[in-house]
Amino acid sequence: MGTLLLTHPASLLHDMGAGHPECPERIKAVFERLEREEFQALLREEAPLATAEQMMRVHPERFIQALEQSAPHQGRVRIDDDTLMNPGTWPAAQRAAGGGIAAVDAVLQGRADKAFVAMRPPGHHAGRETAMGFCFLNNVAIAARHAMAAHGAERVAIVDFDVHHGNGTQEIFYHDRHVLYCSTHEMPLFPGTGMPEDTGLHDQICNVAMHAGDDGRAIREAFRQIVLPRVHNFAPDLILLSAGFDAHKFDPLANLELEADDFYWMTGKLCDLAAHHCHDRVVSFLEGGYDLEGLADSASAHVRALMGR
Template sequence: MTTLLITHPTSLLHLTPAGHPERPDRLRAVERALEDERFASLIRLEAPLGTFEQTAFCHSPAHLQAVLAAAPKEGLAHLDADTTMSPGTLEAALRGVGGAVLAVDEVMSGRARSAFVATRPPGHHAERERAMGFCFFNHAAIAARHARQIHGAERVAIVDWDVHHGNGTQDIFWDDASVLYASTHEMPLYPGTGAPSERGIHGNIVNVALAPGDGSDEFRDAFEIGILPRLAAFQPELVIVSAGFDAHWRDPLADINLREADFAWATRKLMEIAERHAGNRIVSVLEGGYDLDGLAKSAAAHVAALMGA
């Protein structure tokens, strides 16, 4: 069974202001790391252009219209203090949608066991009605709804280990018992959501907060005690990973001290869940990670684990 790498050159055309942490060099760093010979067996596909119908799985028509209206023909348009659009942003964001959907199609059909979607901008802060936190469309959430509505999956789990809480994913699935959203993240930190008391209407939201300065032991405990038992009880038919790598010790935007080995360990734990309950089906989408070296090495460790290496 194969592992897919899905990306697209237009991901580099989403431009941000000078000094902005979410920059094209992030994706270049990941791509260089995955050019190593140990990744030669990856099946590499280009992300198709996502459709407006696919964004509507998770976002309101008003949100789509707002993003379309903000897209500039030249220069940069600021949606908020952190989130900007350039002329290439809309296509880049829609390639992220299309890549996540393609990954689900390939994995749910059995043509691949796992997939890593390396596109930018990221997605997990995008709420049903709002773009924010560098994010425009919520790729992981759209992937989950696509698995439900197109492939008939009854239960989908999204596990988010980005150091920032995925408020957008939580917002979208707050009242949807068919999707379990489990997140480990630093608190207090942007965007200010993700308290353990935030559980969703059906108890399908699992938030395990880490404190500034926490490292490998606390992260692994969060998984072992807070997240993995809930996943096992939920018995998902597909596991989706919001794979942010900004909990790495080198990252400038947070204060969690993970190493590459922690991301590989967490990947293998989720693969065990997928093997037991989901026919080995696991889809991962790139979220944050803003130190280029830490991002590249962590993504490589994650993909190597997906490949069983």
């Protein structure tokens, strides 16, 4: 079986304005890199729209309707200081969530063993009723709930190595014993959450604070000491990744010093756990990453590791 890549041109039409770091050029850089010869073996599908029912497993109907109604016919509407909607935002958000649904379906039905959802907007800051931090719908959370509701998954591990804490994902699963949420993130940094003392109602939230200047050695140590054992002990039947690449040393929004090879290593270790526990099943979601070169290098290293190369 192979690795599935979910994309859609709608990802290019969500545009928060000139100079905004979460820009269409990000996805363009990732698409272009994944066109190279070494990625020809990827299975490729277009991301469908998530349905209301699928979104409503995470977000209340009133929130979804409010987002849909906020979407402007022209120009831009500000949702928070750095989160804006243009006419392309809502279709892109629905397809970013829908790409995760399709990826989970493919992996849990055995049509692929790994999948990478190369879509934007990202999702891990979106709470049940809060769009913030460049995020509207929580794509990885919608995928986790879909795996449980539609495929009977009972233990879903979400590993989030974006440099920011996934406050939205933590909020959504804070009381859910069926989901392990494990995050490495720089502190202090936006959004300010992710204290190691926050462990969830069933001790299934695991926050690992990294600090400005930490490099690949530090993150590998955190993975060896904390993240990998936690995922192993949870014995998941599916592993989802919030794959942000803004811990890269070139990233303008954060201060960690990772290199593409570190993302390759982390991904490989998580794939080893997936081989041990859950028939290789890993679905990864693009989150942040704002230096175009660092993003393309890191995301392609990540996909290479998913492909087992």
